[in-house]
Amino acid sequence: MKQQIGYMALVVADYDEAIAFYTQKLHFTLLEDTVQSPTKRWVRIAPPGSPESGLLLAKAANEEQKSRIGNQTGGRVFLFLYTDDFWRDYQDMTDKGIHFIRPPKEEYYGTVAVFEDLYGNLWDLIQSK
Known part of the structure; x- marks a missing residue:
């Protein structure tokens, strides 16, 4: 049997500011940014040399999720x-x-x-x- 963790969801306040922070300050690679609806995107980032695991940036959609940011x-x-x-x-x-x-x-x-x-x-x- 082989298993691995692919991505972890990271709750963020804004997609674009999170992308900018992780790509510009930590040198992460933006692997995917796909619009799924007017309010939801599928945004995957990963550190250099780590394409099989990384973070899924998930914009908080309600007050409960917003309370978890950070x-x-x-x-x-x-x-x-x-x-x-x-x-x-x-x-x-x-x-x-x-x-x-x-x-x-x-x-x-x-x-x-x-x-x-x-x-x-x-x-x-x-x-x-």
């Missing part, structure tokens, strides 16, 4: 962005105004720092040992 996990780190060069990406992200809420730290598993996306979701930037 806090889909109750304040815990939500997503983990692995890199092959921590310091390159950390410097690039800080130069682009990404807010790191926990500074870089050496852990037994690698180098890690916690940053916020444009909505406040927490991410780990990690380079494994």
Whole structure:
């Protein structure tokens, strides 16, 4: 048996601002942007080198969903962005105004720092040992 997680839905306030943030500041690739209705689009993005998994940007459609924007996990780190060069990406992200809420730290598993996306979701930037 073989299984894999393809995409995770990330609730956003606006498709275009989310696309701009992830593609311009994190270098994600916009894989698909298909209009499904006047209010819904199928928007898939992925980090460089990761075409089989990524995020499905899902615009909040009601007040319940809007209340989850930026806090889909109750304040815990939500997503983990692995890199092959921590310091390159950390410097690039800080130069682009990404807010790191926990500074870089050496852990037994690698180098890690916690940053916020444009909505406040927490991410780990990690380079494994």
